[in-house]
Amino acid sequence: MAHRRKATLLRRHARLQGRRLCAWLLLAGRLQHELIPQHMGRIPWATNNNIAGMGVVAVLLDTGNLVLQFLNGTTIWQSFDHPTDTILPGTRLFLSDKARIIGRLVAWRGPLDPSTGDFSLSLDLSSGHQLVIWHGTMPYTRLSMFSGSTVDGRIYENTIIYEAIVGTGDGFYYEFSVSAGSPYTRLTLDYTGMLRSLSWNNNSSWTTTAEDPSSSCDLYASCGPFGYCDNMGVVATCRCLDGFEPIGLNFSSGCRRIKALECSRQSHFVTLSRMKVPAKSFHVLNRSFDECTAECTINCSCTAYTYTNLNSNDSMADQSRCLIWTTELVDTGKYSNRGENLFVRLADSPVQKNRRLLKIVLPAIACLLILTCIALVGICKYRGKINNGFFIKIQLHFISGIKKFIFSNQTTKE
Missing domain, CATH: 2.90.10 (Agglutinin, subunit A)
Structure with missing residues (x-):
């Protein structure tokens, strides 16, 4: 080679x-x-x-x-x-473990200098569930969130590449693997801070199959507070979350609320799908979806929340992940084929208030109409019974009269 x-x-x-x-x-x-x-x-x-x-x-x-x-x-x-800057299929990079030395990838100083460089990949200890590429001590870009099972799976030519963060009870580890019969594959953090997945091709060279960060707006907090990196189009672009507007032209200052939140006034949550959830979350343990929603609803300072069911093999571990945010939403993104539902808190607008009122009035009107219909049906049935009795009496009286008429005619003839 x-x-x-x-x-x-x-x-x-x-x-x-x-x-x-x-x-x-x-x-x-x-x-x-x-x-x-x-x-x-x-x-x-x-x-x-x-x-x-x-x-x-x-x-x-x-x-x-x-x-x-x-x-x-x-x-x-x-x-x-x-490992140094490269891991091979089958490598378990222990990110958190009570009995092991915590692993990390550290890039080279330069293309030909293998000494320790400025970029590294390890767990964000402040969150406990987030892989981060660091530039020195500062976050450079955030990667996959811990979900208890396969984080990502992608297909390149005839190769299926799997990445997982797996819980063990004492911690969890990152694992990188490929499907059987795949060419040589490696995952490398290079000296520029780029994490690349590379496969050996038929031309006897390495081909990049995936890389992070994939665009400049994937860099940490590049779209500012309440902004997000939209990866849905051909070119990734900074945009504002729903209910927010840009502060400046270049998103360096992020976005601001169109209508400010007030604790004394009503608010609601808008659902944003396929999102890279923001940084600096707070993990609330052992919550159902409704309990997670209530946790954010009753907290006036809560700006957003997300909820995920985990497929953890560890029976002692928390089987769900409820994350809430009480500060600015920073380093958010949107994807076309992955991500999570992010529920962002917004102040009620007049339209939202009307919708809230309709949600109360319409069920009441519907119940009233149903009761009215039931009453009308009952009245009709009752009247029907009375009318039927009246007609039966008339018919019996008519038949009795005919019988008397026939009997009297027979007596006269005799």
């Missing part, structure tokens, strides 16, 4: 000056890189395990995972747990 890519760098910061002879040694169950002969004893890098006894081997698997394991196959260390 002419365009080879280093998936894992074991000596990322230990640079060697000039030409050096070196060796990889497996000593006491620990893999270490040692310089020889003039720098004998200097160890630029080594695994952090130290296993007493014999019977430990290093194996490079077909997946690209370098593992240290006992002769019975038990793994004691693996390179997949220590």
Whole structure:
């Protein structure tokens, strides 16, 4: 393969000056890189395990995972747990776990410089359910939300690419996998802050199948407060959420409410579908949809909420996700084929008040009409019974008269 890519760098910061002879040694169950002969004893890098006894081997698997394991196959260390800027299918990047070192991707300094760069990918600890690409300590772009099952699945030629964030009870991990028979595939965070999914094609080169951020308005908070990045068209564009208007021409200041919210006045929620939910949410545990709605409705400072049923395999974990926002809605987006329903709070307009009044009046009128119809039917049936009795009496009287007439005629003839 002419365009080879280093998936894992074991000596990322230990640079060697000039030409050096070196060796990889497996000593006491620990893999270490040692310089020889003039720098004998200097160890630029080594695994952090130290296993007493014999019977430990290093194996490079077909997946690209370098593992240290006992002769019975038990793994004691693996390179997949220590990624640099690239992960391969099957890698589990532990984002939150009580018993493990939290993993993250860190980009190279430059295209040919593998030392630590400015961009990294890890969990946003303030939210606990959001993957973020960071530029230093500042968010650069936000990625998938935790939903307890597959986050995203896409098809490229004959390859199905899956991305998932899976709960374990002690935390959760990010996993990247592909369908059987797929070409070589990797996920790389490059030195520009771009997270790319790449596949090996028939021309013996890497082809980008997906990338984040996909446009400039996908960058964190690029559309300002209450603005969102509309990805529905050919070119992504900043727009205002329903019920808001732009403050300036370039969306640098975001949007403002057309009608201000007041706690003493009525409000309602507008439903926005297929949305990338805003940043800086507050997670309310163990709520149904109605309870989540009520949680935001009774809180005067609540500006929006969203609710998702989770497909978590962990029976002890919260099976739902109720998120509410009490500040400005920042870094929101809209997609054509994914996203969530976002319920945004707006002040009632005269039209909305009329609609609210109609919702009260129309059912009352409908009930009154139904009762009136029932009463009319009852009256008609009652009158029908009276009329039927009257006609029956007339008919009986008429028949009796005919019988008397016939009997009297027969008597006269005799």
